[in-house]
Amino acid sequence: MDTGLKDKKAIVLAASKGLGKAAAQSLAAEGCHLAICARNEEQLNKTADQFKASGVDVFASAVDVANPGALKQFMEQSIERLGGVDILVTNAGGPPVKSFEETNEEEWRYWYEVTFMTVVRSIKSVLPLLKKQNWGRIINITSISVKAPVERLIYSNALRLAVVGLAKTLSIELGPFNITVNNVAPGYHLTDGLERIVKKRMEAGETREDIFAAWENKIPMRRIGQPGDLAGLIVFLASEQAGYITGATIQVDGGLYPGTL
Numbered sequence: 113m114d115t116g117l118k119d120k121k122a123i124v125l126a127a128s129k130g131l132g133k134a135a136a137q138s139l140a141a142e143g144c145h146l147a148i149c150a151r152n153e154e155q156l157n158k159t160a161d162q163f164k165a166s167g168v169d170v171f172a173s174a175v176d177v178a179n180p181g182a183l184k185q186f187m188e189q190s191i192e193r194l195g196g197v198d199i200l201v202t203n204a205g206g207p208p209v210k211s212f213e214e215t216n217e218e219e220w221r222y223w224y225e226v227t228f229m230t231v232v233r234s235i236k237s238v239l240p241l242l243k244k245q246n247w248g249r250i251i252n253i254t255s256i257s258v259k260a261p262v263e264r265l266i267y268s269n270a271l272r273l274a275v276v277g278l279a280k281t282l283s284i285e286l287g288p289f290n291i292t293v294n295n296v297a298p299g300y301h302l303t304d305g306l307e308r309i310v311k312k313r314m315e316a317g318e319t320r321e322d323i324f325a326a327w328e329n330k331i332p333m334r335r336i337g338q339p340g341d342l343a344g345l346i347v348f349l350a351s352e353q354a355g356y357i358t359g360a361t362i363q364v365d366g367g368l369y370p371g372t373l
């Protein structure tokens with residue numbers, strides 16, 4: 113399949129590790145030039161060097177996407193360094209494991225900024241160009257929590273639904289400009305982010321074996337996903353072939369989500 117992605121320009125947020133890295137890596141493998149960010153400069157540069165080995169241009173900048181000024185500057189620099197933009201993959205670190213009673217107002221505000229406003233702000237930055245060129249792909253990495261709440265992930269369960277509402281609305285506004293807007297909703301994927309959740313549960317007394325066994329038993333495919341499992345869908349949604357898919361939220365969860373639709 114020719115994805116048509118060779119020499120397209122993609123900005124992938126929070127891409128030094130985990131799902132963001134896998135998305136960027138798979139886009140690079142298709143010949144996309146990349147702009148990536150993450151907070152830790154050393155890890156980010158290591159990742160950027162790996163991508164450059166695919167022969168694509170890579171602009172990398174250590175940025176906290178929760179900082180509006182830094183995010184705006186990164187988006188502007190990315191567009192300048194890449195000479196434009198075609199694809200935006202939004203992503204950030206995930207909120208902590210908490211029940212409602214463990215939450216507080218300050219954290220609600222912080223995770224609203226990280227989970228929702230980074231998506232709003234980064235889309236605002238690319239929109240004028242995407243509209244002008246009458247071609248664009250916006251793909252938001254959300255979570256299976258938008259389809260069914262995950263136990264003790266209250267911030268994710270509540271705030272990510274705003275991203276889904278935003279994307280669906282934007283798909284209507286931006287369809288006439290040949291811009292698609294979709295969400296991918298990962299189930300459990302083996303990343304440092306997932307390891308943090310495991311650690312928290314182990315501190316509360318569970319064993320690693322029991323945590324993984326319980327997840328794997330609930331997943332029809334009987335395994336935890338690898339970051340590349342999600343990246344395959346992201347590449348497809350970015351491709352020419354996916355030009356008629358917009359406003360969708362697609363889970364990649366080994367069949368975990370129990371609903372029919």
Ligand code: NAD
Binds near residue numbers: 129205
């Ligand atoms: P991860 O912790 O393994 O990687 C996160 C990446 O984002 C790293 O590169 C990190 O440096 C970067 N990052 C984190 N916060 C940032 C910030 N404020 N500014 C810039 N960069 C930042 O996480 P992951 O497992 O790859 O998850 C990515 C997203 O997908 C998270 O929002 C997570 O909640 C969500 N998610 C993950 C899973 C899973 O099973 N891994 C499932 C559902 C949803």
